[in-house]
Amino acid sequence: MKKNNLIHARTCVYNVNYHIVWSTKYRKEVLNNNLQEELKNLFFEIAREKGFIIATMEIMPDHVHIFASAHPQIAPSYIVKMLKGISARKLFIKHPELQKQLWKGHLWNSSFYIETIGSISKDAIKEYIENQKTRG
Template identity: 30%
Template structure:
């Protein structure tokens, strides 16, 4: 994980960074240290499998997770987050069956999500620090003080 860079492809150069926020189903408090680690390891595997997804930062709170992801213009934010949510949910349920019992509907993630693009050299560092500080009391206030 780190800073974004310009991605050079045969017919384009891009710097597309997205800030996603994905709540757990029913906003249940299910993101323990074990689930956090499981999601981070799964995301590392996603990066290897999908070369067009790079996680710049992952931040967890008890009932939602922030992802700062860089991708390419061929892939929409919706496609990116569908891949991330699908694979991470399967892995969490496989490694943490107690979470599946808490969510009794068979889904880890809420259907919706938040997404925002992050500009290079403007808000990216602020957003990255905000994502990194998830779970701390002042993280929300810090974001809006710095912007």
Template identity: 30%
Template sequence: MSRFRKLSQTIWHCQYHIVWVPKYRYRILTGPVGTEVSNCIRVFSSQKGCEIVELNVRLYHVHVLLMIPPKVSVSDYVGTIKGRSAIRVFNKFKNLKVKSYWGNKFWARGDCVDTVGLDSEMIRKYVKYQEKKERVAEQRDLFNN
């Protein structure tokens, strides 16, 4: 099976590592709250057409390694996941909303996004190979003319 995914006119392999935290980095993502957050991420990711490679919900942060199709922006994905999961968590665990410091916000502002691509050494070798291949093609064209 190829590592590439297919859309109607595109083949793609866009993998991202994304990390975000609850407001004030409270250690709240444990037990049923952590399970609900994990379920929300899985459901909303599949709705966006994203494929989760790894997901790890820790006490005070979330790590997700996933493939996002090129038609979905990373900021759109993160905004959807954080927004919709916050609504679900607050609706399911009403006791969280009682504390005034939440202020209708479950997640902290911002996130960390890192692209995960091919090995840089492999890319360098590929680029060098392409350069060599082009030189050979140019020389062949010179001798044929």
């Protein structure tokens, strides 16, 4: 098995990655270039404070893509909750006009898309597991 991108923690070695996508409420295009840069910095700050890593991200006018890595003890839903909740609160405080552009004052849609990302394919893992007894 390929051993790239492994993170060594006190009790485990892991490579847990997520591709997370969510949109603004009603897909309103409210994230202009200035807000995009501010939001990127905010997301990195939140990740650092909450103990996960954002490898890369892209912020579009109406949605966000994030590639994150986290210790297995950190639930993916926690990552999303922290990023969405803290960023919305901080942006609304700093940019009250943003809240007026969105009906009912919610920045983010309540749903999100998430998928796990590994460094090896599902088929390679399946083959590796199936061949364990023959390696003896």
